[in-house]
Structure formats: C-alpha cells, structure tokens
Amino acid sequence: MADPLAGHIEDTRLADALSERYLAYAMSTIMSRSLPDVRDGLKPVHRRLLYAMQQLRLDPTAGFKKCARVVGDVIGKYHPHGDASVYEALVRLAQEFAQRYPLVEGQGNFGSIDGDNAAAMRYTEARLTEVARALLDGIEDDAVDLRPTYDGEEQEPVVLPGAFPNLLANGAAGIAVGMATSIPPHNAGEVCAAALLMVRDPDVGLDALLAAMPGPDFPTGGVVVEDAGAMRQAYETGRGGFRLRARWSVEQGRFGTWTVVVTEIPYQVQKSRLIEQIAELLELKKLPLLGDVRDESTTEVRLVLEPKTRGVEPEVLMETLFRATQLETRFGLNMNVLGADRVPRVMGLREVLRAWLDHRHEVLLRRSRHRLAALDRRLEVLDGFLAVYLNLDEVIRIVREEDDAKAALIAAFTLTETQADAILNMRLRSLRRLEEIEIQKEHATLTRERAELASLLEREPLRWRRIATELEATRKKFGGGPLGARRSTLAEPPAPVDISQISAVEREPVTVILSEKGWIRAVRGHAIDPAAQKFKEGDALERTLECWTTDRLCGFATDGRAFTLRVSDLPRGRGDGQPIRLMVELSNEERLIALFVVADGERWLLASAGGRGLLVKSEDLLAEKRTGRQVLNLRPGERAALCVRAAGDHVALLGGNRRLLIFPLDQVPELSRGTGVALLKLKEEGLKEARTFDRVAGLAWHEGVRPRGMADLAEWVGRRGDAGRPAPIWVTRKA
Template identity: 70%
Template structure:
C-alpha cells in the first residue's frame, strides 16, 4: 500500500458504499458465475473443469483419473471456490439423466434418477467424452483468446472453440442477481440441421428453423405437450415454457385387470420424491381413482400404477395424476445468455444460432491463420534444406572449418537466420537421398495447403461451406445412434379430460367435526353428539355435520365468501384433523360463519352484523376453487354473521339492542351476490341473529335443554327495516334463537 494511503480514512455515505459493493457482487454473479456464454454454452466453472481435464490429458481414449485430483487442479489453478461446488458441477456433467450429452465420462457412483448423491470424489474417476473433445477442438491452434488466471500464474480460455452446439444441446439453468436463465436441452443433430439451414438462408424465420429443430429433447424422454404456435412464440421471443408428461402404457392382466406402467418421467423430477408424493396423496385420499403404486425400476424407469377398480378408464386415471402430481411438469424457457460481447441478453432461437455460427467462423479464421503461419515457417525451413542439399559437401566444409558457421552459411547460400539454424540442427541421418525426396514432397503438399488456406481466408463463401461441412460431420457423429436419437416425443396440447372423481368415491356415513379454533376432521358413522371426541388443549366442539363421503359441504366465512369442501377429502382418523384454513383460502382474521351440506335448489338467508342481507340460491354459493366465491359484500369493519336456510315465509331478526322484528320473507330480495338490504334498523349496535320460519307454526327458540314456540307474534310483526320491540318473556338472554 502506498505510504500516502496508510492510515487514511475517507468519509462516505453508507448507501453509496453498499450500492457500489452490491453492484460489484451483482456483476460478478452475472458475468462470472450464473449465465452461460452463447458461444460454448458453458459457465466459468464448467469451462475450467473441461480445460483442466484437457490439460491433464484426460481424453476419451486415455485412462481415468481420480475426481479428487481433477477438482484439486481446477480449484488450485483456475477456480478459487469450494471443492464441493466444483465436484457437484462435474457430477452433473457426467449424469446421463441430467445432461443430454454428457461432457464427462464418469466411473463409479455418480448418483441416480432417484435423487441419491454421488460418491465422494476420492472414490470416483473421470475423463472427457467425445462431446467435450469436440468443444475443445482447436484450442491449441490459437482458436480463442486466453486470459491470466486469478493468481496470474496460469492462463485459461475466455471461451472454448465450441465445435459442438452445447448451449442448445445440453441447455443451461442459473439464477444471477436480478436475472435468471433456463434453457432446455435439444437434439444435437436437429440443432445442426437448423444451423445449416440458417447458413444457407440467413433471413430464415423461426418457423423455418423449427421445421428442423421442432422442440426440446430431454435426456429422460417424456412427451412434449405443447401446440406449435406456443412453441414458435417461445422460440421467437426467447421466453416461454414447455409442458412435459410422463410416458405411460397399459399392461393387461388376468381376468380383465390392468395397470398403467410409467416408463419415462419428466426432466429433473426425482423418481423417489415422485413416488413419495403419490403415496402421500394416496394416503390422504386425494387420488380416489388410484389403488396402489409400485416401483419396479432397474436401470430403466418402471412405475406400476394400479387403479381402484376396473371400471376406471386409464385416460381418466392418468388425467387425475397429471393434475395432482409431478408426472406432468413445466419447464420454463428463458434464453438469457452472455452474448459474444459479454452482454447479458434474452435471445430468440435465430439469434442464438447466429451468434454460435459467427463464433464458429471466428474460430475457423483464427485456426486457418495459425495454420498458415505454421506452414509459412515450415516452408521457409524446407526451402533452406532444398537450397543446400545439392551442396552438402560445401555445407559440411563450412561447419567443420568456420568458427562461426551460421553467418558463413547465410552468406554462401543466401539463407535466413531461421534456415541456417535449422540446417545446423539437422541430424546426419537426414543427409540421405530419400530425405530429399520427402522434403520435396512435403514442400509440395504444404504449398498446396497454403494456397487453399489463403483462398479460404479471402472468400467468406468458402468459409461458410467449410462450416457447413463441419456441421454435417458433427450431425453425423452426434445426431444418431443411442446417444443422438430423439428421446422426447412431440405431442400436442392435451385435450381436457372430464374427471368425475365423485363417481368413484365409496359412499359411507361420516360426521364432520369442526372445533371452536377452526380444526376440521371427519369420523366414521353418524354421531348424535360430540361426547368422546378429543380436542387440542383449550379447544372444544363447535359443529357436528352428519353427512356421507359423496357429499359436498358449503363453508360460509365471516369474510362473506363461500367455499366448497368435498367430504371425502377431509382428514380422517383419530387425530385433531387439519386447520380449515389449509382447505379453504382463509386468513387468520377470518372465521367460519356456517358449515352445512350443499344441496341443489336450496335457498339461504345471508346477512352481516351490520344488518344487511339477502336470499341466495345454493347454486350461487358453489365454488370449485380454494379461493372461494364472494357472496356477501361487506363494508369495512363488518363481518358476515348469518347463513341459514330460507325455509319458511317470515323472517325473525334480533339486534344487539335485544329488539325483535318479524316481517315477510318476500320483502327480502333474492340475489346471486351483493351487499343486500337493511333487515332491521338500529340506533346502536348491529344484528345479533336471524331465522326463517313459517308463521303458522310459530317462532321457536332454544332455552337451555328445552325449546319454546311462540305463536302470538302480532306485536312483533312489521315491515322490513323497522326497529322492532323487546322480545317476549322467556327469550334467551344470549339474544340468539339457538
């Protein structure tokens, strides 16, 4: 540190210091960690891994080396980060279920599709694959720029030559600061075909390119369920998504039985976790059509799904599984990459291919120039050899007699310094006649190659022809066989399958139990009361609803929304159940105002504590989503209070002021949704309770264990929105009808 800076303190605002440092961190994450380069499709850690293995001469034909040795070299020379992160990156490059075209050939336990981890790096070995070799082709021929490593002792490539379309073929995923990337793998043969088409037709549209490269090709196979228009839009903009479904088939058994066998699962879905998810849903009775699941996988995936009964259609069974499990998943497309000028951008398919092809031309030009320079140097030496070969005796005399033979040789034969040095370094065995013939032959061949290279460097059309030939070679090498054959089937957007799971639910009597604190569960049979039922400490029974497993329940909440619950989906057993907030989208401030069996054609009186209400049909309270359906619009500070069957001809309402009013039901409008009309007028307070009854039968209320019916109601009869008067003697002090 300079002396004038020692001990110097500079005042700065905290916000400026934080902004500067966070910006530096963000740029480092974007440029040097998370986003792949469009030219070779690699992040820095992957590029350094492959280059370090190249330096260790771990070619496909060479022997394996311990992964610990490789990781040590990468960490010590090129990548000053943790060994675990480097090894994890290497493992992923070697997994054939993670990488469509593995760049590392692993020996040992490198994990599996179940999600098990790889063995420790001291146990595993690795070398490069042919794909990685194609990525490196030309790296020793000045094909790319190099830069100093972090400590300045070594040098590393800025980008690999990229003779393989790695970005699209293997895909990429990463999360930076403020941006992310997600590129699915594709078929290398199809990518090369699309690139060839773009070379021949520079203005080709995305649709024309997709005719050669129709969509992703995942290493785990599966079926791509997207229509062509959605695919074209995604590849045009660089943003979108793909729906992937498992591949399945029906296996017939004895006596008309059958089972569904899943042979391929979506990309990046761990098989063990998928089975756990299905088993948990099966236990929770969320998959009423599925009877059992078995894992019979070996090296290949084989999941056996048995239906609940033979009357279930296989398509309907799989439709329920696709909706509820990871047998159908979505892979997002976000082609956010570092361009050739190191700028992060979201590119469309055409631009990605164009930048890769431009990089291939740069590599071709640099390699050609490097080769041309080597040829020029070798030709100069060969011309020196030919110049002296007919005068070898004179050459030998000069070498034997002169103290400084090099200047004498240069003067005698008009040689350059390099030619004279090569002659002096020539072995005696090279003086034979055969060597002269070989030199002349080499000179002719190199002269022809020089002429071809000079023509290539002058003619851009010839360069593109050469690139097409290289693409055809790559396509032939990696586009066929077990590695290159397309694995993901191209489907279309799936048609909606109508699934009526209620028809397959076993009908049995149950009782739904709701506690004061909002815990809900179901027990077998119809209970007359809640005796013998246990609750959490400080909790007690609120409601008992006898019903059947095929019933649907309507929950009316204090937020004015109605929710539909399936009785078969409620938690069963001896436990405390589940909070009702997990089954319906309720906040902590919301509570249950009513819970009853939903029946078609029934009308209900709903009202809030502000005194407003209306009559609503049960059909208007049915909601299939967890978020429910708004029925009663409430003012700020109000809550829904009443949801009672509108079975009668009169309404009895009582307010918090303990005044009772009875009026005809036809004065209350029927609505599907709204704030309602004022049922009773209040000077202070609000509504306490309401009830619909038949005037001829009298008004009944509960008083302790007894009930009382009052038929002489003339004094309380009036019009809607009147104030009412004090109730009859013997009315409950709670102010509720009970």
C-alpha cells in the same frame, strides 16, 4: 518509507457503500457463476473442469483419473471455490439422466435418478467424452483467447471453441441476482440441421428452423404436450415453457384386469420422491381412482400403477395423476445468456443459433491464421534445405572451415537466420538423396495447403462452406446411434378429460371465514351468523364466502398475485383456523383484497391503486402452487387495489378524490397478465372503488338503492383514462 494512505479514513454514506458492493457481487454472480455463454453453453466452473481435464490428458481414449485429482487441479489453478461445489458440477456433467450429452465419462457411483448422492471424489474416476473433446477441439491452435487465472500463474480460456452446440443440446439452468436462465436440452442432430439451414440461408424463417428442430429432447424421455403456437412463440421470444408428461402404457392381466406401467418420467424429477408423493396422496385419499403403486425399476424406470377397480378408464386414471403429481411437470424456457460481448440478455432461437455460428466462424478464422503462420515457418525452413542441397560440399566446407558458419551460410546462399539455424541443426543422415525427395514432397504438399488456407481466409463463402461441412460431420457423429436418437416424443395437447365428477371429497355446503389478520377456516353450512364467530384477541371478521367443499377459491393480493386454494384443504371445525400465509407464500406486508369461488367463463377487472388495470379470465387466475401467479404487474411502490367481477358492458370507477368516471368495458383489454392500461387519471389519491353494470339494468352503487339508468349517468360517462367528474351524493354516501 511509510505508506501515506496508512490510517486514512474516508467517510462514505452507508447506502452508497452497500450499493457499490452489492453491484459488484451481483455482476460477479451474473458473469462468473450463474449464466452460460451463448458460444459454448458453459458456465465458468464447467469450462474450467473440461479445460483442467484436457490439461491432464484425460481424453476419451486415455485412462481414468481420480475425481479428487481433477477437483484439486480445478480449485488450485482455475476456480477458487469450495471442492464440494466443484465436485457436484463434475458429477452432474457425468450423469446420463441429467445431461442429454454427458461431457464427462464417470467410473464409480455417480448418483441415480432416485436422487442418491454420488460417492466421495476419492472413490470415483473420470475422463472426457467425445462431446467434450469436440467442445475443446482447436483450443491449442489459438482458436480462442486465453486470460490469466485468478492468481496470475496460469492461463485459462475465455470460451471454448465449441464445435458441439452445447447450449441448446444440453441446456442450462441458473439463478443470478435479478435474473435467471432456464434452457431445456435438445437433440444435437436437430440443432445441427437447423444451423445448416441458417448457414445456407442467413434469413431463414423461424418456421423452417422449427421444422428441423421441433422442440426439446430430454435425457429422461417423456412426452412433450405443448401447443405448437405456444412453442413457436417461446422460441421466437426466448421465454415460455413446455408441458412434459411421463410415458406410460397399459399392460393387460388375467380376468380383465390391467395396470398402467410408467417407463419414462419427466426431466429433473426424482423417482423416489415421485413415489413418495403418490403414496402420500393415496393415504390422504386424494387419488380416488388409484389402488396401489409399485416400483419395479432396475436400471430402467418401471412404475406400476394399479387402478382401484378395473372399470376405470386408463386415460381418466392418468389424468388424475397428471393433475396431482409430478408425472406431469412444466419446464420453463428463459434463454437468458451471456453474448459474445459478455452482456446478459434474453435471446430467441434464431439469435442463439446466429451467435453460435458466428463463434464457429471466428474460430475457423483464428485456426486458419494459426495454421498459415505454422506453414510459413515450415516452408521457410524447407526452402533453406532445398537451397543448400544443390551444393552440399560447399555447406560442409563452410561448417568445417569458417569461424562464423551461420553468417557465412547466410552470405553464400542468401538465407534467413531461421534457415541457417535449421541447416546447422540438421543431422548428417538427412543429407541423403532420399531425404531431399521427401523434403520436396513435403514442400509441395504444404504449398498446396497454404494456397487453400489463403483462399479460405480471403473468401467468406468458402469459410461458410467449410463450417457447413463441419456441422454435417457433427450431425452424423452425434445425431445418430443410441446417444443421438430422439428420446422425448412431441405430441399435440391431449383432449380434455372430464374428471370433475371424480373426487374423494364429499360435496357439502361450507362457509369460508377470513379474519382481518389472515386466519382462514371453513364452517359447515350456509347462512351462518357472522356475529357468532369467535376470533383471537385483537382479531375480527374480514369476510365470509359461501361455497362447497369441491370448489376452488382464488385469492387476489395487493402485490398483484393470484393464489388458488381448494376448499377441501382448508381447516375445518370451530377453532381459529390456520394463517393463510402458511398455505400460500404471502409476505407480511401484503394482504388479500379479494376472495371468490372460481367459475368458468367469468372475467375479472384487476386494477392498481395508480389507476391502471386489465380484464382477466378466471382460468388465467388459477395457480396450483404456493407462490401463486403474477397477474397484475405493478410499478415500484405501487399496490393492487381492486379485483371486481366484470359482469355487464360498462364500468364505473371512483377515485380517492371523489371523482367518478363511467366508460364502456370493452375499452379495457383482456390479457392473461400485464401492467394494464390507464383506467382513471389520478394523482396521489388512489383508486377507491369500482362497479361493473349492464347499461339496460343500470348502475346500483349500493345494495337496496334504486339503479340509475344511462340517462341519469350521462354526466359521468367519458373515455377510459379521463379524470372523471365529482361523484354524486348517492355514490359517496354510505349505504
């Protein structure tokens, strides 16, 4: 019979079809690829790798098997993706510099901290570690749910039992659609200690948890130099970051010479790339205090940094390197995970620990029920054995003479079918008196165990006591020895080191020229004639800025981001310069609305076209990276309109509807980033201009125009967020 839907065509709007398919792709990426589960801290590919290796009997005490065999089983049974990506995930699980607690023990070349790739999977071998075995412990005791694999031929676990706190101990990183996760590694002993506090007191405060688990513990060591208050806020909200520095020491040489030796580098920094970066900066003369760098590493990291002169202070030398190289990095914290309900959300430290402990409680319940059912089955059989041992002659007679021995046994001794089957399957040697004694002993032992399990299932305090015992065992097993010892040191932020006078750039006056099409260059000297400057055809001057070669510039764009540029890095000479979009990641739809020299102690008023704004300090606008820093958060379809120096105590705002509003500047909050507050009530006209002024000096809207005092401005003074009044002629007219 022909399919009635064959040849059927249904019209669908392209936008609807794209939305539906993109949403399906996004959910697949979030749920099945990029975000870890809060209960076992694993993504699907890692969970399937460990489960496949457990099915292959690759226990820590067993022999190794080729990684190609493992990858083949994973992609053939559980994970329908490419073998290269699966092998990369397997390799990472075995790298001691990538995993704080490796889940796979590798044999062969599994890469190096220099960024070298692992050997092909046909050459390498692997097996599980004790940590992985702890994650899998109980999976055969119905501890977790199983689901069909992609082809329906096998079963795979939805989540692992997770007796090891893998999410916090090993961390996680991933980028999904519209969301990402970044969790640093921690010390497993400290995580278990914090979890024990929560078991004993479910309402324990965050400060007590952080006393037991003070911060990250990276596999490559290093020194975490982050403010305690910032760390507490990060763990409370699930968002933040940690500043990580290399560990270094000074080695004295002959005749008063010395060198700095770096023995630990920040997490996820490739040593070879770090050395290349330092060498490049040396060649560009951007490290004026450093003479040379040598790599004397073996299996241990050892980078030797020689100062240009022995009169340099080691702290000052390292400060210049920390600011310019990856000897100092920032590891972001974004604990965005899948909860037990499979819904992604950002969790704080207490919520993560609570979710893991609740999972362990569920695993204990399921394993106890599974064991109780097994005990009941065995006790039923033993009860049958004991019942017939008192009359073995009758049992033998029934078996020899009765046509239906099973039914006769059930009728004669009041047995169940299971008991009758067990008796009929019993070997003759089991009829000895000694065997009866062993059965009685086993029955007594299992009866006591069953009573304990029944009590455990009935009383929740007993279950939490058992979980506390398991946590203590995990803490002792993985929190001590070379594997469990803390590697990263937690330190207070170092005292500021003044390196402002240290520069390889000669300080000289320049004028920065920015064209309308975004070409930027620096011309020597101040007071240049803008009309004498030449531009590409169709381009023209947008703004000039007098500064010095040692200055830093801040550019504020229409997408609400702030970018930092060093004047010394700008192209010089009489040419056209360079597109600013090659120096910062600025899309073609966005442009700079402000460009100014960064000075300490200044504040800036940022505002969107919709009339919302905030005050920001100069230091909060700095971003030494191409992507800049999102300072003003914008609503969909909105753009940033103004960036004005906040000097004085009042602000005057002019909308596109030619209405003017003046109010005290202290009504605008000072933030490091945000959406801001309503400054001027607007409809569709947008915010046009803003001026800040001091009430004593008065407001001069245009240069060369007499300032107006507060008495003249009283008509337009109101409260923040008002609609304002029609502006006077001296504001709306051209200067």
